[in-house]
Amino acid sequence: xxxxxxxxxxSPTGGLHIGGLRTVLYNYLFAxxxxxxxxxxIEDTDQxxxxxxAEEYIHKCLAWCGLQPDESALQGGPYGPYRxxxxxxxxxxxxxxxxxxxxxxxxxxxxxxxxxxxxDFKTPDxxxxxxxxxxxxxxKNSLSLSEEETKALLDANTPYVIRIKMPDAERVSFTDMIRxxxxxxxxxxxxxxxxKADGMPTYHLAVVVDDYSMKITHAFRGExxxxxxxxxxxxxxxxxxxxxxxxxxxxxxxxxxxGAKLSxxxxxxxxxxxxxxxWTDPKTGEINEGFAERGFLPAAMLNIxxxxxxxxxxxxxxxxxxxxxxxxxxxxxxHSGAVFDFDKAKWxxxxxxxxxxxxxxxxxxxxxxxxNGIKPEDAKLATVVGLxxxxxxxxxxxxxxxxxxxxxPDLIDKESILKxxxxxxxxxxxxxxxxxxxxxxxxxxxxxxxxxxxxxxxxSIKKGELMLPLRIMLVGGKFGPGVFDxxxxxxxxxxxxxxxxxxxxL
RNA sequence: GCGGCGUUGGUAAACCGGUUAAUACGCCACCCUUUCACGGUGGAAUAACGGGUUCGAUUCCCGUACGCCGUACCA
Numbered sequence: 001x002x003x004x005x006x007x008x009x010x011s012p013t014g015g016l017h018i019g020g021l022r023t024v025l026y027n028y029l030f031a032x033x034x035x036x037x038x039x040x041x042i043e044d045t046d047q048x049x050x051x052x053x054a055e056e057y058i059h060k061c062l063a064w065c066g067l068q069p070d071e072s073a074l075q076g077g078p079y080g081p082y083r084x085x086x087x088x089x090x091x092x093x094x095x096x097x098x099x100x101x102x103x104x105x106x107x108x109x110x111x112x113x114x115x116x117x118x119x120d121f122k123t124p125d126x127x128x129x130x131x132x133x134x135x136x137x138x139x140k141n142s143l144s145l146s147e148e149e150t151k152a153l154l155d156a157n158t159p160y161v162i163r164i165k166m167p168d169a170e171r172v173s174f175t176d177m178i179r180x181x182x183x184x185x186x187x188x189x190x191x192x193x194x195x196k197a198d199g200m201p202t203y204h205l206a207v208v209v210d211d212y213s214m215k216i217t218h219a220f221r222g223e224x225x226x227x228x229x230x231x232x233x234x235x236x237x238x239x240x241x242x243x244x245x246x247x248x249x250x251x252x253x254x255x256x257x258x259g260a261k262l263s264x265x266x267x268x269x270x271x272x273x274x275x276x277x278x279w280t281d282p283k284t285g286e287i288n289e290g291f292a293e294r295g296f297l298p299a300a301m302l303n304i305x306x307x308x309x310x311x312x313x314x315x316x317x318x319x320x321x322x323x324x325x326x327x328x329x330x331x332x333x334x335h336s337g338a339v340f341d342f343d344k345a346k347w348x349x350x351x352x353x354x355x356x357x358x359x360x361x362x363x364x365x366x367x368x369x370x371x372n373g374i375k376p377e378d379a380k381l382a383t384v385v386g387l388x389x390x391x392x393x394x395x396x397x398x399x400x401x402x403x404x405x406x407x408x409p410d411l412i413d414k415e416s417i418l419k420x421x422x423x424x425x426x427x428x429x430x431x432x433x434x435x436x437x438x439x440x441x442x443x444x445x446x447x448x449x450x451x452x453x454x455x456x457x458x459x460s461i462k463k464g465e466l467m468l469p470l471r472i473m474l475v476g477g478k479f480g481p482g483v484f485d486x487x488x489x490x491x492x493x494x495x496x497x498x499x500x501x502x503x504x505x506l
Numbered sequence: 507g508c509g510g511c512g513u514u515g516g517u518a519a520a521c522c523g524g525u526u527a528a529u530a531c532g533c534c535a536c537c538c539u540u541u542c543a544c545g546g547u548g549g550a551a552u553a554a555c556g557g558g559u560u561c562g563a564u565u566c567c568c569g570u571a572c573g574c575c576g577u578a579c580c581a
Contacts, residue, residue: 336574345531
């Protein structure tokens, strides 16, 4: 195993949405193609936002699509603990170290004082003033206060945070694996809180300390983190670890149809899932649909996500996980955000629905049928699935496309039959019913069709006039595979009985 | 406002100085199908704007515009 170590670091505050899943995928692909390790670390330093079950949920999603981490809180590993909340001790130590080296300072401002500052310094030209270069001197901190004042405050157990002291005018640069050189002027970045009043680190301190101590070599995360990258770079430098700093890659955002960062509200607004799997928020009881339950195959999901922001430069669109591991190239990842297209996603899933054996597919389809009150027999289900798979895009499509193989349609499209209905048609179907009811079961589709044609001719009715009514009687509507294929599967007897109920209804 | 990152058809995108600017999804038409799909063929539809650099810019550079992200004791 190489020493390449990448990590996915979600916070356990809710469901895993597809942007997160794609980050996992890219992490995983990079780790695997370099023979490295994929680490899952939970960023749970904010107790107030912690959601029960969220960590297990993330594992469940990763298991669903086969991207299991090599190291995590649940499975262990040499660089644990894998939950930030359990690594508490070292964070304070490093924060204090930064204070003594002059790169950080104590800040005693209450939240009221902070909002007052933001209010006071707010102008139309500067709607959100920062705690930094121009304001820090006016606030209550160990930079503006004398040493004695600071000591007194500390001795009195005044709550404080530790903030990084951004240099006045320095240029911080780093090479992003996707974007190349990125530069920031430190005087324009604010003094981020590193250690909160409750003694817990913020993300900024925690990522750096954890990435260092867990020997992370490559850090891939969403583009929304780019603005805080200079803080992290400086932290690596001030802590004396710059030589071990991971290589960064900031992934382009996944956008909703309106062009904004994909969020929960897009799901409800546009009617497609945004989470990998169903997620019910235990606090609010809010239910969010997942791609898994919507009927996406995990392999299709991975393929969709891989291509949302990356391609190998050829016209190939269908990639297995193995192929992705082999062909993925982080430097070919696009720079701009990508709008998620649900139609295209369905197309991908359709492609994957055509692969593999009918038996395997049938097993995936079965739960959806059972959910709809149908208990299919396996062998029959497999034939049905084989017959209808090409007209299905999502797993639940098999219910609408396949139910009538197992039970008579609840209601039939009478209007479509009645449109061209004639008395002699009724007579014909009555005869057909009689014949099929008592007739032998035929296993040959051609034979079935031939006999049907013969009967039509002897009654001097054109076959074409009878096909649609027949279909609707058997299926309930104008859809489905060939009528005689359906006939063969449901059997003459069942067909006869469906004709009977249809005739009565007419 | 400030900072960062972006900008090729409706969407995803190829090309990495010379092309009739691929391809896929979606859309439209036709074919196949006595249903609906699938499939097949064809079609409409794209380089934000302005300057440079160059024999030549979609491609390189600089502006402008627009979009997104960030600007929390959240990650």
